[in-house]
Amino acid sequence: xxxxxxxxxxxxxxxxxxxxxxxxxxxxxxxxxxxxxxxxxxxxxxxxxxxxxxxxxxxxxxxxxxxxxxxxxxxxxxxxxxxxxxxxxxxxxxxxxxxxxxxxxxxxxxxxxxxxxxxxxxxxxxxxxxxxxxxxxxxxxxxxxxxxxxxxxxxxxxxxxxxxxxxxxxxxxxxxxxxxxxxxxxxxxxxxxxxxxxxxxxxxxxxxxxxxxxxxxxxxxxxxxxxxxxxxxxxxxxxxxxxxxxxxxxxxxxxxxxxxxxxxxxxxxxxxxxxxxxxxxxxxxxxxxxxxxxxxxxxxxxxxxxxxxxxxxxxxxxxxxxxxxxxxxxxxxxxxxxxxxxxxxxxxxxxxxxxxxxxxxxxxxxxxxxxxxxxxxxxxxxxxxxxxxxxxxxxx
Numbered sequence: 380x381x382x383x384x385x386x387x388x389x390x391x392x393x394x395x396x397x398x399x400x401x402x403x404x405x406x407x408x409x410x411x412x413x414x415x416x417x418x419x420x421x422x423x424x425x426x427x428x429x430x431x432x433x434x435x436x437x438x439x440x441x442x443x444x445x446x447x448x449x450x451x452x453x454x455x456x457x458x459x460x461x462x463x464x465x466x467x468x469x470x471x472x473x474x475x476x477x478x479x480x481x482x483x484x485x486x487x488x489x490x491x492x493x494x495x496x497x498x499x500x501x502x503x504x505x506x507x508x509x510x511x512x513x514x515x516x517x518x519x520x521x522x523x524x525x526x527x528x529x530x531x532x533x534x535x536x537x538x539x540x541x542x543x544x545x546x547x548x549x550x551x552x553x554x555x556x557x558x559x560x561x562x563x564x565x566x567x568x569x570x571x572x573x574x575x576x577x578x579x580x581x582x583x584x585x586x587x588x589x590x591x592x593x594x595x596x597x598x599x600x601x602x603x604x605x606x607x608x609x610x611x612x613x614x615x616x617x618x619x620x621x622x623x624x625x626x627x628x629x630x631x632x633x634x635x636x637x638x639x640x641x642x643x644x645x646x647x648x649x650x651x652x653x654x655x656x657x658x659x660x661x662x663x664x665x666x667x668x669x670x671x672x673x674x675x676x677x678x679x680x681x682x683x684x685x686x687x688x689x690x691x692x693x694x695x696x697x698x699x700x701x702x703x704x705x706x707x708x709x710x711x712x713x714x715x716x717x718x719x720x721x722x723x724x725x726x727x728x729x730x731x732x733x734x735x736x737x738x739x740x741x742x743x744x745x746x747x748x749x750x751x752x753x754x755x756x757x758x759x760x761x762x763x764x765x766x767x768x769x770x771x772x773x774x775x
Contacts, residue, residue: 382759382774386462387610389602390756391628392741393619393651394576396473399433399466400426405741406464406753410437412743413753417773418442421757432601434465437757441774458774462757465605467598469579469624472591476575481562485522488574491581492519495660498584503659507701510690511656514733518565518573525561529553569734576620580653583623584660595624599631603639606632612644614755614762618741619691622652623666630669633676640678646762647673647681648755649710650740651692658702667702674699674707680763681710684740684750688717688730691737711766713750720744720751747772 392402407423414421424436440459477484495501495515505512532553536545565571582591606613617625629647632639658666673679685694693701699709717736718726722745729735741752749768756762764770 380760380764381611382458383460383611383761385610386460386612386614386757387605387608388462388464388614388616388756389467389605389625390464391467391615391617391621391625392469393621393653393738394469394473394572394579395738396470396477397468398470399468401470402466402468403433403435403464406437406466409741409743410439410753410757412745413751414439416744416747417751417754419758419773421753430465432465432467432598432605434463434605437462437464439753439757439759458759460757460759463605463608463610464756465602467602467621467624467628469594469621472579472594473575476578477572481571484571484574487578488522488571489519491574491577494581494585495577498660498662500584500656500660503655503701507655507659507696508693511693514690515577518568518570521565521568521570522574525557525565529557529561532556579620580623580657581660583620583627584657584663584666586665587662595627595631598624598628599635602628603632603636606639612646612761613640614646614648616648616650616752616756617652618650619653619737620656622649622654623657625649626654626666626669626673630666630672633669633672640676643678644761645676645679647679647710648684648762648765649681649698650684650752651686651689651737652683652698653692654698655693655696655701658698667704670699670702671704671707674704674710680766681708682713682763682766683710684713684715684765686715686717686736686740689737689739690733713765713768715748715750715768720746720748722746 403426410421410423420440422438427434438461441457501512501515504515533549536549582588586592615625615629654670657663658670674681683698685692687694697709699707717739720739725745744751750765751772754772755765758772759774760772
């Protein structure tokens with residue numbers, strides 16, 4: 380197997396309030412963890428000045444690889460790999476959607492919930508991945524219950540037969556309950572954050588908001604420029620909501636230049652993918668068409684990484700077929716277990732926080748496991764080897 384000496388990575392992060400610098404810092408921490416576990420060296424470079432999207436170089440190597448002669452770099456005894464990482468984040472939308480006042484966020488969230496239900500999204504979630512359906516409903520049911528309790532407190536004096544004047548104390552009491560009790564409690568479950576997440580999901584499905592559509596076109600131009608760099612391998616990785624963004628951006632490029640990847644080794648790796656979160660909406664015709672373009676591109680190897688203990692992904696669901704392309708090549712599914720990547724104590728600390736479990740795809744491991752994000756994006760082996768869990772991830 381020919382080792383990778385130069386790689387270009389386009390990473391589309393999930394729906395988190397982190398900009399490119401923060402994602403780079405996370406990558407650096409995760410890379411150090413991975414290197415310690417697997418026993419290789421890693422050096423994460425500084426962000427390239429003025430880069431858009433933010434980019435930086437990561438150099439990995441075997442022990443002593445930095446001192447070996449160039450001729451030895453292709454041998455398993457002294458490998459060295461350079462990867463240019465481009466962080467195609469959507470932090471501006473995350474912060475914009477999360478930055479409004481609480482009432483606006485709640486109204487927008489429930490509006491998104493209704494739109495998803497009316498467009499058949501919820502029906503699709505429960506049909507294909509019932510746990511994802513529960514994930515969808517939970518923040519809305521929790522908030523609806525809190526609103527009902529708030530209203531009950533307001534009208535409590537009336538139900539007890541008191542005069543209407545008692546609303547002067549029951550109203551403020553109800554408001555205090557909602558603001559100082561429910562909202563802090565709901566943050567344990569990231570409720571309002573999820574409201575914003577669903578609002579963006581509707582926008583990426585419907586494609587009816589100019590600011591999102593224009594931004595996707597701009598990202599396509601930036602990604603096209605990044606792809607001009609010569610490399611042995613191109614990895615397009617995406618996490619969670621970032622997979623829908625990636626599908627749109629890569630789909631736009633294929634629409635404009637069907638031969639854009641000709642002669643290149645390309646891996647499209649979707650981690651805890653939420654493409655169907657958007658694609659199952661009846662109006663998501665553009666997204667579903669772009670999924671088909673990616674699946675049918677002969678140069679692209681699509682690897683869909685899924686996890687049983689992650690409720691925020693479509694476990695064992697063939698994304699290409701469900702998106703309406705049963706006749707297209709299916710994505711190769713890699714099933715992983717978070718508990719195999721972490722120590723028992725570490726896993727027990729995070730297993731009840733579903734968003735934290737969901738982030739583990741892109742975080743550093745405690746143990747050697749069939750999947751490692753750093754090795755897939757910066758290691759010496761072609762990223763496609765991760766399609767086979769038993770494959771060694773480092774040269775021997």
